[in-house]
Amino acid sequence: MHEIKLQHILTIVELLSKGARHNFVEVTTTELGKHIDRSQQAASKHLLDLENSGYIERMKKGQKFGVRVTDKGYSEIQSLFSSLRSALELAPALIEFEGRVVSGMGEGAYYMSLEGYRKQFKEKLGYEPYPGTLNIRLTNQIFMNARRELGKHPSIFLEGFSDGTRTYGWVKCFPAVINDGAVDNAAVLVLERTHYDDNMLEVIAPMSIKHEADIKNGDRVKVQVQLGQIP
Amino acid sequence: MHEIKLQHILTIVELLSKGARHNFVEVTTTELGKHIDRSQQAASKHLLDLENSGYIERMKKGQKFGVRVTDKGYSEIQSLFSSLRSALELAPALIEFEGRVVSGMGEGAYYMSLEGYRKQFKEKLGYEPYPGTLNIRLTNQIFMNARRELGKHPSIFLEGFSDGTRTYGWVKCFPAVINDGAVDNAAVLVLERTHYDDNMLEVIAPMSIKHEADIKNGDRVKVQVQLGQIP
DNA sequence: ATTACTAGCTTCCGAGTAC
DNA sequence: TGTACTCGGAAGCTAGTAA
Incomplete structure (x- = not known):
């Protein structure tokens, strides 16, 4: 995968940011060491290793060296960059929960039926929740x-x-999917004044979730909260 | 700058690409070691170290562990990502040359005055070169x-x-700047059949470069070739 | 000034293995 | 199955110093 040694990454990055992609730039090992937070000797070793591996080229320029990053070296950094990008971007913005359905206490349903909430549900979620939270x-x-x-x-x-x-x-609402799509327009609720513990999850939907997903009290249920869909 | 140890980068990246940003994902040390090309023991050590540094969190989940990357761990990777991006993108696409003006042999000027080239100069560079190359x-x-x-x-x-x-x-033309802007619309020429050695640089401009930049034969001159401006 | 060699120390890794 | 300990060796780093 990554041929380049991890320790050399900062060194090449430092060289690149000095413009060593297209030009031989003058860099002393002392100065380089300072930037990568290593000793002068370590920097020197890095350059030797990178040169032997074909990641950089050097030219004697008086007492100093001119250093340039080769195509090979550049593409190694690009490759690492791509790995990082996919790791950061592809991180699926999805939080999974699993638990068992318990009988609602009716309380949630009562609050959700209040006009002050209902009109906001309609406006911001696009539907009025079925009277009865899961x-x-x-x-x-x-x-x-x-x-x-x-x-x-x-x-x-x-x-x-x-x-x-x-x-x-x-009330904070998080779009959610029940049992891999049995219900796909549900929402998990987080209340400012919660009446449950942290081990309780309260879910609403336009229709009865129990009916739609064919689940009853005591059944295992999976809830996938979709993040990153809120602008 | 980067608090995180370089050796741990691949480990966190692997965790992130498994979705460990928002969820505790099940990862065995054996499997993790395989992905980061290290032993099971090394992977185990990485997780211990990362946990002690607050970059990941773990929860016992039966015999295995559930692992999640913390905000701290995530931002470390983001920081490294940014470093890489600026190193790759900001790499100034600019090649510098320095040398001394020598008397032209008249040859270049002759070729550049040929109709077959002149109309292409006009069309592709936007001007007809001053008769006489530097x-x-x-x-x-x-x-x-x-x-x-x-x-x-x-x-x-x-x-x-x-x-x-x-x-x-x-003929390949490269937009160039003479002496830090004394002439800013020059072009370095690379000919298929060059009549000079690799240590000669041939430059054109719409006006006389010698006159514009006030230089004469024997003077030191700096030429900055601008890459990345050609679509 | 530089670069880079050597010696010694620390860190990192893998094998064996306990649990 | 798992995780993670110990231990020996490899790799990486620093300080001193040569050229």
């Missing part, structure tokens, strides 16, 4: 941790409001 | 090497032609 108890510590950090990610944000008597907190 | 003898081995490889780069290409009697070879 409650999922997460089974693994891993998922509980992920649940706890869900709120950090960009979300569809419903403002809190007041009905004169009391105030209601904000 | 001839520069390169002073340093470094520049001679660069001169030799100049022809490999993308250029403004003038086709060869025949006048019935004899044929004339192609």
Whole structure:
């Protein structure tokens, strides 16, 4: 895969940023060492190794050297660059949860039916949720941790409001898919004032999820939250 | 600059491409070692080190581990990515030459005045060259090497032609700047059939370069060839 | 000034193996 | 199966120094 030794990466990068792609640039080993945070001797060794491997070329220029990165050296860095890019970009923006359906306490359904939320659902999600949230108890510590950090990610944000008597907190919605597509327009809710623990996941959809996905209380269920779809 | 150890880069990249940015993914040290071309023990050590440094988080998941890259780990990779990008992109596409002006042999000027070339100059460079090329003898081995490889780069290409009697070879033109801008619309020529050595540089411009830049035979002169401006 | 050799130290890795 | 310990060797680094 990567022929080049990792230790040499910073050295080539430093040379490239000095313009050594097309020109022989004057670089002293002392100066180079300082930039890559190594000793002068290490820098010298790097240049020797890189030269022997055909990644750079050097020309005596008085006492110093002129150094240039070869095509071979350049393409090695490009290759590494591509690896990094795909690792960073392809990181699927998708958080998976697994758990068991538990009977809803009716509470979520009540809040979601309030006019102050319903009109925001309609406006921002494009539908009014089926009256009744799906409650999922997460089974693994891993998922509980992920649940706890869900709120950090960009979300569809419903403002809190007041009905004169009391105030209601904000709600963050995360588009989600149930059981690999059995329901594909659900949303996981994160409430400002949650009434559950971190091991509970509350999910809504335009239709009854239990009916659509044919699941009942106690069944295992998979929820995939889609990140990166919110502008 | 980069806190992360270079040896750990491939490990994190591998984890990220498995989706470990947002989820705890199951990875065995054996499998991981195989991907980063190290032993199982090395992979295990990497994970331990990365965990202790706060670049990844792990959760026991049965016998295996669930591994996730933390924000800290992610931003380290992003930082390295940025370094690579600027090294690759900012690599100034500019080749510098230095040499001394020598008296032209008149030959270049003759060829450049031929109708077959002149109309191509007008069309592709936007001007007809001043009758008389500037001839520069390169002073340093470094520049001679660069001169030799100049022809490999993308250029403004003038086709060869025949006048019935004899044929004339192609000419590659490279936009160039003389003495830091004294003349900024010159062009270095690389001829198919060069009449000079690799240590000679032939330059044209719409006006007399000697007059514009106030130089005479024997003077030192700097020529900067601009690459990457040719589509 | 430079570059780069040598010696010695530290880090990293792989094999064997415990759990 | 897994992970990760110890240990011996290889690789990488630094300091000193030669040229």
